[in-house]
Amino acid sequence: MATEVLMPALSPTMEEGTLAKWLVKAGDLVKPGQIIAEIETDKATMEFEAVDEGRVGALLVAEGTAGVKVNTPILVMADEGDNPGATPARTAAAPLPPAATPAAAATPTPAAAPAAVVARAAPDWPEGTPMKTMTVREALREAMAEEMRANPAVMLMGEEVGEYQGAYKISQGMLDEFGPKRVVDTPITEMGFTGIAVGAAWGGLNPIVEFMTFNFAMQAIDHIVNSAAKTNYMSGGQLACPIVFRGANGAAARVGAQHSQDFAAWYAAIPGVKVVMPYSASDAKGLLKQAIRDPNPVIFLENEILYGQSFEVPDLPDFTIRFGKARIWREGQDVTIVSFGIGMRYALEAADKLAADGISAEVIDLRTLRPIDYDAVLASVQKTNRCVTVEEGFPVGSIGDHLASTIMQRAFDHLDAPVVTCTGKDVPMPYAANLEKLALVTTADVVAAVKSVCYR
Amino acid sequence: MATKKDAAKSNVSRDELLKYYREMLLIRRFEEKAGQLYGMGLIGGFCHLYIGQEAVVVGLEACAKAGDKRITSYRDHGHMLACGMDPKGVMAELTGRSGGYSKGKGGSMHMFSREKHFYGGHGIVGAQVPLGAGLAFADKYKGNDSVTFTYFGDGAANQGQVYETYNMAELWSLPVIFVIENNQYAMGTSVKRSTKSTTLFGRGLAYGIPGEQVDGMDVLAVKAAGEKAVAHCRAGEGPYILEMMTYRYRGHSMSDPAKYRTREEVEKIKTEKDAIEHVRDLLLTPGLASEEDLKAIDREIKDLVNASADFARESPEPAPSELWTDIYA
Numbered sequence: 001m002a003t004e005v006l007m008p009a010l011s012p013t014m015e016e017g018t019l020a021k022w023l024v025k026a027g028d029l030v031k032p033g034q035i036i037a038e039i040e041t042d043k044a045t046m047e048f049e050a051v052d053e054g055r056v057g058a059l060l061v062a063e064g065t066a067g068v069k070v071n072t073p074i075l076v077m078a079d080e081g082d083n084p085g086a087t088p089a090r091t092a093a094a095p096l097p098p099a100a101t102p103a104a105a106a107t108p109t110p111a112a113a114p115a116a117v118v119a120r121a122a123p124d125w126p127e128g129t130p131m132k133t134m135t136v137r138e139a140l141r142e143a144m145a146e147e148m149r150a151n152p153a154v155m156l157m158g159e160e161v162g163e164y165q166g167a168y169k170i171s172q173g174m175l176d177e178f179g180p181k182r183v184v185d186t187p188i189t190e191m192g193f194t195g196i197a198v199g200a201a202w203g204g205l206n207p208i209v210e211f212m213t214f215n216f217a218m219q220a221i222d223h224i225v226n227s228a229a230k231t232n233y234m235s236g237g238q239l240a241c242p243i244v245f246r247g248a249n250g251a252a253a254r255v256g257a258q259h260s261q262d263f264a265a266w267y268a269a270i271p272g273v274k275v276v277m278p279y280s281a282s283d284a285k286g287l288l289k290q291a292i293r294d295p296n297p298v299i300f301l302e303n304e305i306l307y308g309q310s311f312e313v314p315d316l317p318d319f320t321i322r323f324g325k326a327r328i329w330r331e332g333q334d335v336t337i338v339s340f341g342i343g344m345r346y347a348l349e350a351a352d353k354l355a356a357d358g359i360s361a362e363v364i365d366l367r368t369l370r371p372i373d374y375d376a377v378l379a380s381v382q383k384t385n386r387c388v389t390v391e392e393g394f395p396v397g398s399i400g401d402h403l404a405s406t407i408m409q410r411a412f413d414h415l416d417a418p419v420v421t422c423t424g425k426d427v428p429m430p431y432a433a434n435l436e437k438l439a440l441v442t443t444a445d446v447v448a449a450v451k452s453v454c455y456r
Numbered sequence: 457m458a459t460k461k462d463a464a465k466s467n468v469s470r471d472e473l474l475k476y477y478r479e480m481l482l483i484r485r486f487e488e489k490a491g492q493l494y495g496m497g498l499i500g501g502f503c504h505l506y507i508g509q510e511a512v513v514v515g516l517e518a519c520a521k522a523g524d525k526r527i528t529s530y531r532d533h534g535h536m537l538a539c540g541m542d543p544k545g546v547m548a549e550l551t552g553r554s555g556g557y558s559k560g561k562g563g564s565m566h567m568f569s570r571e572k573h574f575y576g577g578h579g580i581v582g583a584q585v586p587l588g589a590g591l592a593f594a595d596k597y598k599g600n601d602s603v604t605f606t607y608f609g610d611g612a613a614n615q616g617q618v619y620e621t622y623n624m625a626e627l628w629s630l631p632v633i634f635v636i637e638n639n640q641y642a643m644g645t646s647v648k649r650s651t652k653s654t655t656l657f658g659r660g661l662a663y664g665i666p667g668e669q670v671d672g673m674d675v676l677a678v679k680a681a682g683e684k685a686v687a688h689c690r691a692g693e694g695p696y697i698l699e700m701m702t703y704r705y706r707g708h709s710m711s712d713p714a715k716y717r718t719r720e721e722v723e724k725i726k727t728e729k730d731a732i733e734h735v736r737d738l739l740l741t742p743g744l745a746s747e748e749d750l751k752a753i754d755r756e757i758k759d760l761v762n763a764s765a766d767f768a769r770e771s772p773e774p775a776p777s778e779l780w781t782d783i784y785a
Contacts, residue, residue: 181597187620192624193624200594202594222580227587231566234562
């Protein structure tokens with residue numbers, strides 16, 4: 001009985017990959033553990049092993065094929081086992097892929113949504129600027145590399161940023177270009193290397209500290225808050241700390257409570273730091289370059305699920321975006337949806353769905369959470385008279401809470417409905433796929449919230 | 457460890473001894489005055505006096521050259537005076553006035569001077585250790601031969617980040633001198649009550665960092681050890697640990713009744729080991745200076761400290777608008 005081998009998910013957020021190389025051919029006898037193919041993900045090239053013994057029937061996907069979706073049959077085994085009846089009709093090779101990652105489920109078409117609206121409401125570059133398509137990952141890398149070329153005091157440090165080429169491949173190739181003096185692999189010792197980086201910033205460097213994810217920055221929170229954020233004030237302006245703390249923030253997919261948390265509201269509460277949380281690749285690039293040049297500590301919150309998403313980025317030699325300027329992705333009349341980071345994905349999807357129902361939503365991406373562009377939000381609310389906020393973080397003390405209170409204090413008479421905040425649920429992130437989906441904010445949540453404030 | 461006898465025999469000049477005497481005396485009189493102003497309510501909050509430990513900073517500053525950096529904990533007044541910061545600015549910061557080094561916004565524990573390469577003044581026990589290594593990282597990156605003196609206490613020596621820092625400092629050969637000011641009490645907990653590994657410098661050996669214990673009450677012994685450590689760092693051989701055996705005469709902070717040690721213990725150290733009396737002996741016994749010479753210095757220091765206190769009292773409080781300045785550079 002023939003058994004199909006499926007394209008495996010080789011990372012929590014992998015949705016597709018390239019079948020780089022077959023190491024077997026039809027007719028070969030393979031043993032469990034034998035490497036049968038090399039599969040390239042957006043993060044790395046991985047070896048893929050057979051789970052069961054058997055003879056290769058046919059290769060279903062040609063070598064070099066890109067964009068092979070997870071769970072696509074890639075090979076048929078002509079089963080030669082003793083007990084063919086016991087073999088399930090379809091088995092996946094290790095690691096076992098989930099039916100679909102929640103992230104994949106929530107994003108049917110990653111790259112599509114933004115493009116059309118951007119051109120109209122993008123004030124960050126002059127009209128007629130040539131554009132190029134790149135992923136958020138490439139945009140981040142380009143921002144760092146450009147700044148490192150321009151300023152010898154800029155350097156990158158963190159776990160696996162050098163020889164490993166970056167745990168999420170953000171720093172791929174940078175060790176080759178800049179050498180080990182400027183791309184520094186650290187031991188796994190967040191508190192120590194963060195303190196060292198802050199001291200180095202006082203000593204005249206412009207360090208970029210990569211946290212593999214911001215969950216691990218909790219080990220270093222004392223140096224971020226007490227050492228980096230407060231010293232300029234405590235020194236009466238003598239000792240600024242030009243440093244960028246960047247890395248993946250928020251839920252990835254199926255990695256459990258300790259690895260799935262959005263820290264946006266936490267960091268936004270701290271005077272002395274600036275907080276950036278980009279959604280698009282152009283914002284990732286322009287804001288990261290700005291962050292590296294800023295004389296203050298900047299918390300730069302990225303998102304693993306967005307790393308591989310493509311956007312249009314202006315093809316300019318030196319493109320920066322100033323902090324504190326929100327971006328209106330979509331103009332509308334009936335309701336204002338305010339979001340940032342990956343929340344924008346749900347906000348924009350919801351706006352599409354709402355348009356089909358005759359509700360015109362204005363969608364604002366805050367982009368920076370400290371400073372916050374209150375004026376953009378208030379101006380919009382004064383026009384639409386309704387507001388829904390969207391973020392992935394916990395509900396208590398959320399950015400949405402802060403905006404709701406600001407709107408209440410400064411635009412109360414313009415409101416036709418209470419501000420509704422869409423957030424992650426007030427629970428540690430569960431592992432089970434169905435529960436994780438329930439814990440995250442969804443497009444449906446946003447649609448329902450908008451309908452409630454529109455009394456529809 | 458070097459003894460008084462060794463020091464007396466060493467080839468130290470009269471000028472050098474007078475310099476140490478003056479610098480240590482300044483710290484002691486300054487701290488006594490700070491204690492007085494605290495009692496009068498002119499200094500608030502936490503105030504940690506350096507009295508008893510003067511030889512450590514004075515001896516090590518004698519090894520420093522222009523461009524070298526220093527960073528320490530909240531017991532920082534002595535370090536600032538020893539590296540040449542203006543006593544007026546330090547005292548005015550203690551009183552929270554606009555003439556203070558941080559315009560009154562830092563206080564006793566948080567003062568800085570870019571000009572003198574003094575990087576604080578840190579209130580979280582042990583945090584200054586990686587920060588100091590970071591300053592050294594920057595110097596190595598820039599390719600100069602500066603060193604960073606990173607001071608911390610026996611209490612901080614039990615913080616995990618100290619060992620994270622040891623590991624990276626040796627791995628990257630950073631020009632940092634870790635100075636453990638072992639005054640034997642972490643607030644109220646003696647070294648023996650907090651660890652069985654009481655030879656604190658020895659912990660660096662696990663990371664490959666050389667070090668030694670030094671009589672921190674003897675400024676000449678401190679200087680000799682400091683020179684060795686500085687030479688090691690400047691030669692690009694990485695970090696060095698100096699465990700300074702010292703003693704604080706006063707409580708941990710102004711509000712510490714110091715019930716964890718006996719009056720006799722304190723008196724014994726004051727009588728037998730006092731750093732200033734030691735240098736006084738070295739000057740008077742061989743006739744390098746007269747009682748009159750030293751009295752003149754005493755008067756000079758007293759005037760300087762009184763002038764600092766006057767300045768600190770007269771300097772105006774920061775303007776209310778200062779609340780909103782310096783949050784960002």
